[in-house]
Every structure is written in structure tokens, then in C-alpha cells.
Amino acid sequence: MPLTYNPPLRDMHFALHEVLGAVETLQKLPRFADFDRDTCNAILEEAGKFAAEVVAPTNSIGDLQGCTLDKQSHSVKTPDGFRQAYQQYVEAGWPALSCDPAYGGQGLPFVVNQCLYEMLNSANQAWTMYPGLSHGAYEALHAHGSDALKQRYLPRLTSGEWTGTMCLTEPHCGTDLGLLRTKAEPQADGSYLLTGSKIFISAGEHDMAENIVHLVLARLPDAPAGSKGISLFVVPKYLVNDDGSLGARNPIFCTGLEHKMGIHGNATAQLSLEGAVGHLVGQPHKGLAAMFVMMNAARLGVGNQSLGLTEIAYQNALAYAKERLQMRALSGPKAPEQPADPIIVHPDVRHQLLTAKAYAEGGRLLSAYCGVLLDKAHAAEDETERAGAQAELALLTPIVKAFLTDNGLAATIGCQQVFGGHGYIRETGMEQLVRDARINLIYEGTNAVQALDLLGRKVLGDGGKALTQFGRKIAAWGAEHADNPKMAEFLLPLQDLGERLTEVTQAIGARAQRNPDEVGVAAVDYLRIAGHLTFGWLWARAAQTALQAIADGRDDPLYPAKIETARFYFARLLPEVETPLKRLQAHANTILKTSHTLA
């Protein structure tokens, strides 16, 4: 029984067109003036087919086989079918979707690319990381590379002929990049020779493309200590001649692959740089800033990974719950003609399914909302509009990363639980989803790091300005619908939560002035609350859209379903905030002053 997958096209239309009016917003940006709903829908339909028909069949085999390294040749073999699926991906032009037409891209909005990626992630997260990392490398080079570097690398990354990586982590440093040791020695010709060891490099070596464009953080000889002395380099697996043909093998070698809990199909490489030739990207010592272009897009991408896993976990658990017969409903048989009722009658099974559905559909709204913000931040003509979109996106990025990945782990575990013992065995595919989902809480900055980013930098760092702005947006939207009595059940708890978050923010801000560690004590709880405020707003918008559609006489089972799911969300998931809100009242010393316990 492999997992089944039906691309959630109808729900994407609902999110993009009906709730967010994404296409209409994008059309106002000159770059996307010709973009329309039909184009959007046609692309999504093809993308869904590609994900379901070409990529999904590789998922289980990828998990089973993993990648293998030939230590002699430093070459890595990906699982059966990965290479072929990637060739089809390149041939169909998918890598170019949202890339710059100047380098062969199709110039479509980022948000469309994000929908493509959601579906690819549902189909096979490990596989999707290969093009995903490439796109990250593309973004960083596009934003910070010299014209020469762009001309050399971007067309091939755009076409997908070459893939990319981001090489940050070293054995002794993950979060703390200021500790990194890889060295870059300047050469007479303006290039650099890089020496050092990198670990945990996703898609770091493979047989899917003819070249790999590594973006590597390293230190120049005169670099200041710490994070202010880090520079970014492009280090190709094969050197590139001036005519664009491939030259010599650059000594950046895969020396080992990690054996991981999940995402087995992705090669997590240890890389040894043995005097590898690189070129500087951006300014010396400003590598972290350049890399953060990539990191922020990657963080949205990680949230999107968990969204994809949540969706496919939900679809399969729902199908199983309708088929599996076990016990009777407590209120009496619901399928008396059968030897037992389908387990979907049992309230806890429904709770697990509704949770996954609310997380998937809410996550889709959040992901699409941020996709549009990213498009605005890049393509709006007005600088203030760009800056506004950028500020809102900066606030929401750690929420997308941490909230959606926490939800994704909970949802895949809950959907696995629906399968009972059958969920624990490989055959059903559910346990792989949990193992794959687990990494998303860790990489691209652990969820605790996201929480510190949100509370310390994005909220308290600007004196609450961005948060206040976002809160006003929510309040203004609420005011628009305040006279609709049917919206009260959604608007009142949303308003209440907004007020509580404001109070809590002020309280933490005051405490943090006395002791900066208070930020660390509060951050994870704070992000969970902020995530629910964001989700609550989007679910209220979904409910309002559905109520309006019904009032307009539109007959589609999606609308009553949306209202039910919104009600479930407000009644049974939003209350998750009660625990962190209570915890934020506790004294920080219950964590900080525990030296006897943690002796």
C-alpha cells in the first residue's frame, strides 16, 4: 500500500483566489501584469500531475535505498528513479518557474513556485530538496553575485542542468556560524583557494546533474573573529571555463554521508575542501548577510516542506479511517451492516484528522500569504510598499518555519496514530512521514532559534513596531466584518488573543530590560502564541470567505467544510495558547536557577 496523493488544487484555488486574491494583488505589480488566474491554475494542475505521477512513486524506494557513496571516486548514487525524475523535471522546465527571465527564467511569481513545492514535498521531501537547495543558491547568487558570476551560473541553475547547495555547518558549529574555520586564501587571479570541512550539506553530492554549485561560507586571512569575519564563495564541483563548458574537477569532495532518521533519499554530505577554487560572492566579511537571503527563503521553504507532509499524511489517514472497521461508536452502531464501524466515527480519530486538516489548510493560507509578500517585497514599484512587505515577511518567516514544522510533526504523528499498529510499520508509509517531518524542526535554524529570532529580533528588536503593524492589519480586517453576526464566533477569540499577545509582549519587554535571558525563557512559548494569532486570522478569513460564498448562493461542499474546520480550529486548536500563556506567567528562575538539578 504506497501512499496515495491527490494534489489539493481546489484548496489552493480557495486560498490563492478566494481568500487572498493573490492574482489580483500580483497583477498590480508591473512584473506580473499579465499573470492571470487561468495561467495560475493551469500551472498548478500540471505541477500537481508531475508531483503525483513522476515524483511520488520515488518516495518509498528513496527511503528504503538511501544514497550510497563510492569513497574512491567521491561519487554518490541517489536512489533508483531519482535521477530520471529529475531529468523530467528539468525537461519540463520546472526549475525556471519563478526565475529571472534575464537568465532564462519564466518570471512567474514566487507564490506559484511555492505551490509547486508544496506538492513536490507531499510527493517526496528528500527528492525535492535537490531542486530546493538549487533554488536557494540561485537566489543568493542573484541577489549578491557579480554580473560575471551571474552570467556564469544563473542560466544553468535556472535550467536545472546544475544544482546548488549551501555549505554552512562544520563539525563544531551549526547555529553558531561565528565559530567556523574553513579558510579562503586569495590568489593572484582574484580567485580563492578554500580549505576546510563541512558537514550536513544537503544535496551535497549526487548523480542527478552534471555540476553542483556550492555556496560556501569561509574566512579570509584577515577576517575579524566571529560572525563578522565570514565571507561567501561560490565553489563549483567542476570548474567552469569561460565558454561555459566544464573544466577540471574542483577538490571539494564528499568524504562521507550521514545515516539519518529520515530524508534518506537526500545525500547529507560531509565535504572536504582541499584547496578548492572559489569566487567571492558579495563583499568580504559580509557572507552571513548574503547567506541570509538564502536562509530566509529556505525557512519559508522548510515550513512548506512540513505543509506538504501534513497534507499527504491527512489524505492517507482520512482514507484509512473510512475503510478500517474497528469497534462501534459509543452512541451506537453507525454502520450496522458491517461487523464494526469505520474508525472515523470515533471522536479521537476525528480529532486527529481534523487537526491535520486544519494545520494543512491553515498552513497553505499562511504559506501563500507569505509567498505574495515575498513577491511584493521583490517586485513592488514603490519602495515603501517593498519595505512594508519585507518587514511583515521578516516577522512572519520564523513563524512559518517553526509553527508549521511543529504542526507538521504533530500532524504526521497524529495521522500515524490513526493507523494504529499499521502506522508503525514501513508498509503503510506513515512512519516515513514522521521521520522526514522530524528534520524540519532542526535544520535552517532550530525552532528555538526561530523563536529567538521572532521575539528578540523581530518583535522586541524594533520596539514592537512590526508586530503592532501586523496587529493593526488584523484589527482592521476584523472591523470590516464586525457587523456580521456569523463572524462573532471567530472574531471574538481572535480579538481576545490579540489583546493577550499585546499584554504579554509588553510584559516580556519590561522583564527583558532587567534580564536579557528572559527573552530566551519566553521565546518558544511566545512563538506558539504568535503562530496561533496568525493562524486564527487566516482561519477567520477562510470562514468569512466561505460564509460569503454561501450567502452568494455558491454551491460547493468546500464552503460548509471550511466553516466546520474553522470552528474546529477555534474550539480545539487555538486553545493551545492557554498553556504557553500560563507558562509565561511563571518566574524565569524556574528555568534559569536550576543548577542543582542540571548538575
Added chain:
Amino acid sequence: MPLTYNPPLRDMHFALHEVLGAVETLQKLPRFADFDRDTCNAILEEAGKFAAEVVAPTNSIGDLQGCTLDKQSHSVKTPDGFRQAYQQYVEAGWPALSCDPAYGGQGLPFVVNQCLYEMLNSANQAWTMYPGLSHGAYEALHAHGSDALKQRYLPRLTSGEWTGTMCLTEPHCGTDLGLLRTKAEPQADGSYLLTGSKIFISAGEHDMAENIVHLVLARLPDAPAGSKGISLFVVPKYLVNDDGSLGARNPIFCTGLEHKMGIHGNATAQLSLEGAVGHLVGQPHKGLAAMFVMMNAARLGVGNQSLGLTEIAYQNALAYAKERLQMRALSGPKAPEQPADPIIVHPDVRHQLLTAKAYAEGGRLLSAYCGVLLDKAHAAEDETERAGAQAELALLTPIVKAFLTDNGLAATIGCQQVFGGHGYIRETGMEQLVRDARINLIYEGTNAVQALDLLGRKVLGDGGKALTQFGRKIAAWGAEHADNPKMAEFLLPLQDLGERLTEVTQAIGARAQRNPDEVGVAAVDYLRIAGHLTFGWLWARAAQTALQAIADGRDDPLYPAKIETARFYFARLLPEVETPLKRLQAHANTILKTSHTLA
């Protein structure tokens, strides 16, 4: 870097001797009159050595190799070292620890066996399931078998020469055993021939012992339909001659092994019964009741499995957090002589560690408390005392199973998170703990089934009598310490939670009278709250014991550590009840009336 493990002997002493006064309680039972603290401690010390030195080294290899089936001979090979460790286990006499001296057992209290098992589970849960299932089979036969069956099987189960299993699940039925189809045909000689298929049989086939004693649920030809027509049979792998020697191979064959998320070292067998000879255990059609003896002990055992995993996850995460250098504390460097601070300075890391510690030590208290209850339920002379202990144990069993396994999954995930990316790779051993911990929420009745058992059967089923009794015990204990001002921080929230649980119980009871599905809607949330009430009481007792020890001038770093951990528990884990309490206020229709959403 394999996992390290230090048997938590000091904390066991604290739980057993200082908080619970377990030995003194047991001494009052004639069967254990000679049992004393020195004996207890000496056994625990040896048990800890065995777990750490003999069993722990098999854990990682067991995960990597798993079990292999030779389909020709139906034989299963366990991972390297499993058989040898088991031989040492048998030679040292560990299987006999709490068995009946009438069959060669050592007659020690069950609670001591439970401490042994906690340590074995820390060392290797998959391995420990082999003796664990044997002990369950021993208990069921001891309680329900005829004298002849007992004479035949119990001595060899007691010695560990033979192992046991419980064969319940079939492909179409797990929770709903009423659906099972395996048939038992009576023979002229009083035996039965069994035919059918079983799946998910833990320790169902292996090479560790010369015989396997399967306890099998099946239907007699005249059996009523459903769960009232199920009988229990003993079906040995090899028939046993009257002189105790092994006879012919009984046709109960392993036809497949499951590939699972975790516990790879345990053989999860598909068994085909092809006219296998069995003998009836207990009364015809009363098999479920007989099996429930085993199930209830097994449920305590599953909680104990997660306790073991929580402990070892904590120990290793703590060690890593002290060594791993990454970033500076927000309040300024704590290890200025190093390039970065150890990550234990970061509040979220501390939160994860303290959570695991509070769950481990609280779980140890709960497990020991229930172990003593089980000993009382079996060995008290006074029938009322036995019945009282049995009723309290029945109430607490689903809490032990579900609360400790939920905690265990959360704690192993949290401790894995402390390792960052290093927690996601096999090398550190942390991800195995998560995969192993995951099964504990599923088998021996899913945690949702436990919740229904608690709320439907144990609480509402007797009109709240057992719960009220338990609540009085907590209140009486609280009253004893109410005049100690240092206890207020623990007693007040405990009292508050007790009152809220009482209110909630009444409210659900009233709603359930109108609609029985309300029980299913409320059950999982309810168990979580009841679990915290139980944990809160035990943590308050731990704090009281530690405060008293300090007041008595006893100088041991354990005492201030206990007070810190208790404070952390009350400030940051007990507030978990806020969410389910809020959720219980929501209308059941937000789950029940969701047919559009779950279409």
C-alpha cells in the same frame, strides 16, 4: 558515540525509600516480611550493572541489524549479541525475580522487578520485550492456568529457559478483538487444534530460547459472536512431553516479520497456526478476561518502557548540553575562556532537559507507586485492602500507560532536539530512542483506548467512586502538610487542579448521559489532566520529602535538585492542563458534526 547509561540508583532509592516508604509498606505483607532496604538496594545495584554492561551494548546493533527470517525453516535470527545477553540474563536468575517460589521464583516484590525493567528498557527496549512478554505469559498462566498447565510451563518461564508471547491481533482486528477469527477445534484428548493468522506478535519467533509459549486468543466452534466468544489457549512452539522434554514442532509458524519504525531488535512476527495443538487456559469464552490480567500488567510495563527511554534520553542530552559549545548566553558569556558557551546556558535547552528530568523522575515515582499497589493487590492478607489496592491500580493503569508514553515521546523528541542536527543522525543514538518510544503510544491499547478506559470505565463507570477515593487520598496528604508554608507553592496548585478535575468530571458525566459520544470527545483531554493531577501529587510529595530532609540537616545535592525540579514541574509542565481544560468547554459538535470536512 554510543549512548551512555548510568543506572539512576540514587533516584530509585529516593522514590522507593524516602518518598514512598515502599519497603516498609511491603514488609507488612506476610509474603515480603523479610524484604529489607539492603536487599532491595543490592538487587537494584546488580540489576543496574547488568543493564548497563550486558544489555546496553546490544542496543544500537539491534537497531541496525534487526531480526531476519528464514522462510524455509520459519526460524528467526535475532541481532548479534541478543542471544548471549539473554543467556547471561537467564544464568543470573533475573527472570525469576518476582516469580512464585512454588515454581522456582525468588518471590520478590513486583516493584523490584519493575525497577529492573526500567533499567533494561533504558538499555534496550527491543531486547527487554523478550523477557517482558515472557513475564506477561507467566502472569496469565499463573492466574488462570490449571495446575497441570502451571506445572508444565511456569518453571521454565520462571527460569527463562522458555519465553512467552501474547497472540491477540489479527490482520483485520487490533483494538476490536471481538472480530477475531482464529479457530480452536476440540480434540478427543481434551486438547484443541488452532487454525488462523496472527500479526504483530512481539517476540513471536526467535533464537534466544529453546521453546516459546504462545498464549493465543481463538474461538471455539460454539462461541458466541463478538468479544464474549473468545477463549485463551496455550500453544507452545514445541509440544511438551509429560516428562517435560520437548516433543514435536507444533505448527505455529512465523511467516513474516514486520519492518518497523523502531524496536528493530524485537521480532514482530506474523504467525500462521496450521492446526497447532493448544490447551485451554481458564474457562471457555472467558479468554479476554484472562488475557486482561496480562494486558494490565503489560500496560504498566509499557509506561515503564517509556520511563526507561526518557531517562537515557535525558542523561545523554544533559551530557551533550554541557559539552557542546554554541553561542553566548543572552545575558553575556558564561564560559568566557571558551570560544562559545556550553548550550546548557540557553533557556530552551534547559527547558527541554528539565522537562525530560521531571518526566523521568515523576514517572519513576508513579511507576513505583503502582508497583507497590500491585504487590498489595496480590499479597495483602485483608481482602478489603487487596480490593482497595486493585481499584486504585485499575484507575491509574491507563494513566501510567498513556501519560508516561506521551511524556516519553515528547521527552525523547526534546532531548533529540538538544543535539541539533547531530540528533537526527544515527551515530548519536538519539533518533533511535524517538523511533522506539513511538510504539509505546500504540501497542497494548492505543493511548486513545486508554483514555476511554479511564474516563468511560474507571471514572464514570463506577460513578466516580474510585476517582473520589483517590482524590481524598491526595487531599488527606495535602492536609497533613498544609501548615508548612514552604509547601504552599506545591499544595495550592494541586488543590486547585483537584477541584477543576472534579468539576470537569461532573460536567462530562452529565453531558455523557445525553450523548455517549461526549465520553469519546473528552477522553484524551481528560486523561492528560488526570495524569497531571497524579504527577502533581507525586512531585509535591517529592518536594515535601526533600524539604524535610534539608530541615533535618541531611546534606545531599539530590534534595535541592528535587525542589528545583518540582518547581519547574509546577511552573512549566503542570500548566499543560490549561489547554485540555479549555478544550473541554468546547461543544462536542466541533468534532462530531464535521461530516462536510471529513467527507
